[in-house]
Amino acid sequence: MNFEKIFAHNDIWIAEKLSVDKEYFNKLSEGQNPEVLYIGCSDSRVATEELLGAKPGEVFVHRNLANMVISTDFNVQSVITYAIEHLKVKQIIVCGHYYCGGVKEAMEAKDLGLLNPWLRNIRDVYRIHKDELNLIKNSEEKYNRLIELNVEEQCINLIKTAAVQKAIIESNLKVHGWIFDIRSGKLIDMKINFKKILKEIMEIYNLYEGKSLF
Numbered sequence: 001m002n003f004e005k006i007f008a009h010n011d012i013w014i015a016e017k018l019s020v021d022k023e024y025f026n027k028l029s030e031g032q033n034p035e036v037l038y039i040g041c042s043d044s045r046v047a048t049e050e051l052l053g054a055k056p057g058e059v060f061v062h063r064n065l066a067n068m069v070i071s072t073d074f075n076v077q078s079v080i081t082y083a084i085e086h087l088k089v090k091q092i093i094v095c096g097h098y099y100c101g102g103v104k105e106a107m108e109a110k111d112l113g114l115l116n117p118w119l120r121n122i123r124d125v126y127r128i129h130k131d132e133l134n135l136i137k138n139s140e141e142k143y144n145r146l147i148e149l150n151v152e153e154q155c156i157n158l159i160k161t162a163a164v165q166k167a168i169i170e171s172n173l174k175v176h177g178w179i180f181d182i183r184s185g186k187l188i189d190m191k192i193n194f195k196k197i198l199k200e201i202m203e204i205y206n207l208y209e210g211k212s213l214f
C-alpha cells in the first residue's frame with residue numbers, strides 16, 4: 001500500500017466534498033447523531049460503510065475478530081453503553097460474514113496462543129449447538145452454519161446486557177442479526193426470532209424483573 005497515495009487521495013476527497021458543500025466539514029465537526037450501532041468483523045473485505053451505503057455520521061461502528069459481543073470485553077461493552085446511553089441509537093446490527101477466518105480458526109483443533117481465550121467464545125457457540133452442527137456432514141455447510149449461529153449468539157449476548165434490556169423496554173431498541181456473503185456480495189437479514197429464542201432463557205438473563213422484553 002502506497003501511503004503517499006493515501007494522502008494524495010485525502011486532498012482530492014476534501015476538494016470533492018467541499019465542491020458539493022462548502023460547509024461539509026464544519027457540519028461534521030458539530031457532532032454525530034447516528035441511529036445505528038454496527039458490530040462487525042475486522043475482516044478487510046467487509047467494508048462497513050460501503051456495505052451499508054452509509055455516509056459519515058450515520059453509523060457508529062465497532063469491529064473485532066469474528067464480530068463478538070463478550071460480556072467481559074470492556075471495549076465492546078463501552079461501545080454499546082456509549083451508543084445507547086449517549087448517542088441514543090435505535091438499532092443495533094450484529095453482522096457476521098461467510099468465509100470468516102476467526103470462525104474457521106475456532107473450528108480447528110490447535111493451540112492459537114493469545115487467540116485462544118477469544119476464540120473460546122466461538123467454540124462455546126459450537127458446544128451450545130453441537131447437536132445441530134454435528135448432523136451437517138458437508139464441512140463448508142457446517143462452517144457457514146456456525147457463522148450464522150455465532151451471529152445469533154452474539155445478538156443474544158447483546159440482549160443479556162443491562163443497557164440493551166433497558167433500551168428495549170424504554171425506547172424500543174431493535175437488535176438485528178445479519179450475514180454478509182462475500183462470494184455473492186449479498187447482505188442477508190437472518191430475521192432472528194428473538195421472542196422465541198429468549199422465551200426459554202429470559203428467566204435467567206432478565207435483569208428487569210416483572211418487565212417483559214418482547
Ligand SMILES: [Zn+2]
Nearest residue numbers: 041043100101
Ligand atoms: Zn470474520
